[in-house]
Amino acid sequence: MRRRLAGISLLGVLALTSAACGSGGGGGGTPEAEGPVTITMWTRAATQAQSERLVEAYNSSHKNIQVKLTVIPTDNYQPRIAAAAGAKQLPDVFASDVIFVPNYTSQGLFADITDKIAKLPFKDGLAPSHMKLGTLDGHQYTIPHTLDLSVWFWNKDLYEKAGLDPEKGPKTLKEFAQQATTIQEKLGKDGKVHGTFFGGNCGGCYVFTFWPSVWAAGGQVMNPEGTTSLNDQPAMTDVFKIWRGLYENKVTGPTAKEEQGPTWTGFFPKGEIGVMPMPSTTLGLMPKDMKIGVTPIAGPDGGESTFVGGDSVGISSTSEHPDQAWDFLSWTVSDDAQIEVMAKNKDVLARTDLADNKYSAEDPRVVMINSLVAKGQTPYALRFGQTFNDPQGPWLRLAREAVFGDASKIPQLNAEITKSLQQ
Amino acid sequence: MTLTITRSRRPAHSAPSARWRSRKVQGWLYAAPTAVIVGVLFIAPLVLVVWMSLNRWPLLGPATFNAPDNYLKIADNPLFLDAVLFTLKYTAITTVLLSAVALGLAMLVQDRRPGIGFFRTAFFLPGAVGFAAAGLLFYGMLNNDFGPIDPMLQALGITSEPVKWIGTPNMALFSTIALVLWRFAGFNMLILLTGLQAIPTEVYEAARSDGANRWQIFTKITLPLLRPTLALMLILSVTGSLLAFDQFFVFTNGGPDNSTVSMVMVVYRAAFFRFDLGGAAAISVVLLVALVGLNTVMMRRLR
Numbered sequence: 001m002r003r004r005l006a007g008i009s010l011l012g013v014l015a016l017t018s019a020a021c022g023s024g025g026g027g028g029g030t031p032e033a034e035g036p037v038t039i040t041m042w043t044r045a046a047t048q049a050q051s052e053r054l055v056e057a058y059n060s061s062h063k064n065i066q067v068k069l070t071v072i073p074t075d076n077y078q079p080r081i082a083a084a085a086g087a088k089q090l091p092d093v094f095a096s097d098v099i100f101v102p103n104y105t106s107q108g109l110f111a112d113i114t115d116k117i118a119k120l121p122f123k124d125g126l127a128p129s130h131m132k133l134g135t136l137d138g139h140q141y142t143i144p145h146t147l148d149l150s151v152w153f154w155n156k157d158l159y160e161k162a163g164l165d166p167e168k169g170p171k172t173l174k175e176f177a178q179q180a181t182t183i184q185e186k187l188g189k190d191g192k193v194h195g196t197f198f199g200g201n202c203g204g205c206y207v208f209t210f211w212p213s214v215w216a217a218g219g220q221v222m223n224p225e226g227t228t229s230l231n232d233q234p235a236m237t238d239v240f241k242i243w244r245g246l247y248e249n250k251v252t253g254p255t256a257k258e259e260q261g262p263t264w265t266g267f268f269p270k271g272e273i274g275v276m277p278m279p280s281t282t283l284g285l286m287p288k289d290m291k292i293g294v295t296p297i298a299g300p301d302g303g304e305s306t307f308v309g310g311d312s313v314g315i316s317s318t319s320e321h322p323d324q325a326w327d328f329l330s331w332t333v334s335d336d337a338q339i340e341v342m343a344k345n346k347d348v349l350a351r352t353d354l355a356d357n358k359y360s361a362e363d364p365r366v367v368m369i370n371s372l373v374a375k376g377q378t379p380y381a382l383r384f385g386q387t388f389n390d391p392q393g394p395w396l397r398l399a400r401e402a403v404f405g406d407a408s409k410i411p412q413l414n415a416e417i418t419k420s421l422q423q
Numbered sequence: 424m425t426l427t428i429t430r431s432r433r434p435a436h437s438a439p440s441a442r443w444r445s446r447k448v449q450g451w452l453y454a455a456p457t458a459v460i461v462g463v464l465f466i467a468p469l470v471l472v473v474w475m476s477l478n479r480w481p482l483l484g485p486a487t488f489n490a491p492d493n494y495l496k497i498a499d500n501p502l503f504l505d506a507v508l509f510t511l512k513y514t515a516i517t518t519v520l521l522s523a524v525a526l527g528l529a530m531l532v533q534d535r536r537p538g539i540g541f542f543r544t545a546f547f548l549p550g551a552v553g554f555a556a557a558g559l560l561f562y563g564m565l566n567n568d569f570g571p572i573d574p575m576l577q578a579l580g581i582t583s584e585p586v587k588w589i590g591t592p593n594m595a596l597f598s599t600i601a602l603v604l605w606r607f608a609g610f611n612m613l614i615l616l617t618g619l620q621a622i623p624t625e626v627y628e629a630a631r632s633d634g635a636n637r638w639q640i641f642t643k644i645t646l647p648l649l650r651p652t653l654a655l656m657l658i659l660s661v662t663g664s665l666l667a668f669d670q671f672f673v674f675t676n677g678g679p680d681n682s683t684v685s686m687v688m689v690v691y692r693a694a695f696f697r698f699d700l701g702g703a704a705a706i707s708v709v710l711l712v713a714l715v716g717l718n719t720v721m722m723r724r725l726r
Contacts, residue, residue: 079695085482086700107698108483201678255567258590260676263568317483390696391676392502392684400680416501423697 037324038066040091043145044077047281047311050146050347051095054332057341062331065324067093075261078385085109090316092325095145098312099384101133102226106382110134110141110314116326117143125353126333129308129378142312143333144350146281146342149306149372150208152176152298153268153283154275156291158193162186162274169275169295172302173213176275177242177251183274184251195251196276197268198243200403202261203396204389207379208307209277209297210399213239215377217299226381227421231398232414238300240402240410247403257404260391279309280369284346294365296372306376310348348373387420394420475704482698493705502681503706506689513596513685514664517603521660522653524604525611530645532612533619543616547609554606558673561602565589592682595675599683602670607663611656618652619645654725658718665714686710 043051048071055069070091072080078100084090085107096104104110117123117140127144134142156166162183170176180195187193199205211221219235222228230236246252253267267273269286277297286292296304313332315325331337338349343359346366355370381387388395398413477490497503532543549557564570565588573585589595622645630640646653668687671677677684690710694703 079691082482082695082698088483103698107481201676253568254585258567258587258679260678267568386692386697390692391678392681392688392692393696394501397680405680 036064036066037321038068039093039319039321039325039328041067041069041093041095041328042077042080042091043069043071043095043311044074044097045071046074046097046279047095047146047148049285050281050342050345051311053341053345054337057337058328058331062327065327067328073262078389081109088318090318092319092321093313093315093329095311095313096142097389098130098133098144098308098310098378099381099389101142101312101314102136102380102382103385104314105134105136105141108317111317111319111322112139112141113143113315113326113329114138114140116330120330120333122333122335122351122353125351127308127350127352127373129373129376130310130312130350133378133380134312134314142314143329145311145313145332147308147348147350147373148310149280149308149348149369149376150212150277150297151280151306151369151372152275152295153278154179154293154295155268155271155273156293157271158183158187158274159293166291167293169293170298171295172298173239173242173300176298177246180246180251180275181249184249187274188251191254193272193274194253194267195274196246197253197259197264197273198256198276199259199261199264200247200252200256200400201258201391201396202264203391203393203399205259205261205264206395206399207388208279208309210236210239210243211379212277212297212305212307212376213299215299215305216297216303217301218303219299222379222381222421224380226379226384227418229414229417229421231395231417232411235299237402237407237410240399240407242300244403244407257400280348281310283365283369292365294368296368296375304372304375306372308373308376308378381421383421383423386423387417472704472707475701476708478701480700480704482700486701489701493701494709496702497706497709500689500693500702500706502684502689502692503686505681506684506686509682509684510665510667510686513600513667514661516596517600517664518657518660520600520604521607521611522656524608525615525656526653528608528612529615529619533616546612549606549608550610550613552606554669555673557602557606558670561598561605562589562674565598589675590679592679595679595683599670599674602674603664607660611660614656614659615649615652618649621652622648650725654721657725658721661721662714662718665710665717 041051041055051069051071055067059066077097081090081094081096081104090109101110117126120126127147130142130144130147131140134140152169154169159166159179163186164179164182170179176196182195183193184195188195198209207221214221214235217235217238219233220230221236222230247256253273265278265282268276268278269282269290271290280294283292283294297306298304313329315322315329319325333350335354338351338354339357339359342349343354343357343366346359346363348366348369349355349357352373355367355373360366360370387393390396394413394416398410398417401407401409401413475486476493477488478486479489479492480486528546532539532546552560564572567573567585567587567590572588573582576582576586577584587594588598626644626648627640630644635643666687667685668691671683671685671688672691675683677688686706687710690703690706693699693706
């Protein structure tokens, strides 16, 4: 009995050592001998379509490296990254909502790719706002993956039915409110059609759709360092007041107050909404027969701006295949991928130098969205996620009090936002 | 000493101490798998959590000792106190309702009658649904945009417009408790059912022949004899409710306006939204100590 046990344990030791030798030997071999390398990639559902197209095109044109993409629900993305990082199980490559990138780089989740980026011939054309947020202390960690800009969509069919000019979208937030109200009054009787809609219980939705109106009016929402909140200033509260009026007059869908985010873009494609802020990435996903106008988000009295959102992508600092991962990443921003994959599907390009291409000319709306990249903003804050996106964060409480509740609480809640930004 | 005991028990064997030792080793071997599992899955994480709570613990990279900062910081957390009060309120309401409903169901299906198996199964079945899945199910059913419950209630003339099931703090709490009752009443019914069936029928017969009415039988016979089982159910319910997470995370997302943030959600937020793993560990340790204390008191009282 004892001898048998000894035999078994010896076998175990042998197996372990041979496995260790095996992996050591494999590392020294040539990449070809190992067959195709599979690198893992994570992305969030909000920009899933774009990531999937890129991965598919890359996998079909590359034999030695294959990318395995995992899509994670948008709301769970941050926790999943945190859990994986804590367990040292990050994928080789992961995309991130661009506004979380400063926090991730400061936590050391991304590998430094400054030298690799420097060798790209088109490095100056990479979307500037994304590159800025991916830079920490002069080192670069991410490149742009997808660009998602907030713009106003209006439903031309509903405009026509309501007696509005279907070719003239709103030029100011006040016009936006008037047109939405007209739609509601003319078409909203049976409760199916509504003037407008917004994600009223979703912090990320508020920043994406309301802040551009502040910027368009020349205001700011934070100081440039992202440590002081300016959301109690008139530039912001004026915007809140207009939206509050729309909700109080029942121009918004009745569930706007409860909308937590997952479904806020789902009502417009059904033809139920007259005019509302939408992410530009959804333009390619709209029903083909729907006539949609697209116009920049404006301030109460004019101007135009956008929230330059979307994803940046980098190589995780724990990846064992950084070179293969870079092969994929550098390909995603190449002329070929940008034009034949992104532009072809009406997506905003990760490179400003390719804004004029053979596909963009076909759709003036795409040209307009591409032109907004230079006018829009991507706010920078190290503590962005826990302050503005987290449903328990202070921003959502402020926005909800401002739109649905007691607006006199704004100064006090704004102080809480500043406190959260400085943590 | 061991020698004398074994010798007195087994005087016939020539080498009793060797045999006894081998039996001891065997005992350890039998216990080893469980011991390893408990050690790896319970003791080790517990020690790690306590250690984490004494350190600044980044996602990647080395930790730095900073005790007792993580514990002092808890007082600054604006969500913590509200979450404690909310969780206690939720626990009290849930436990009372759950006990009442489970006991009612158990007494309904207590006797063997034709077709009783169907009802027992039907009451227990929601317990077979994963809790997160149940949360999503309720979210979908009660959703004001596409859920089927509102149109049904309106068609029956019970309501005239969509009910904001998770739109106000009280409604969100009420809807969540409905979800928890639906999901757990059957399971608790099963626990109480075993207790009910362990009460000898002779006791009931004796009570009836003494002229006791139904209410007297319930209060003087059933409840006292059910006490140990009720105690078990109470402890399970209180512990489960104090650690509530899934229902609020999936169903209400802590809303509206942070009105349904439970203590475990505060831990989750600290760890996974603020990446403050040390702070999250400190809250967990406080929660653990409170739970152990509460359970000790409950065990003493209910024994």
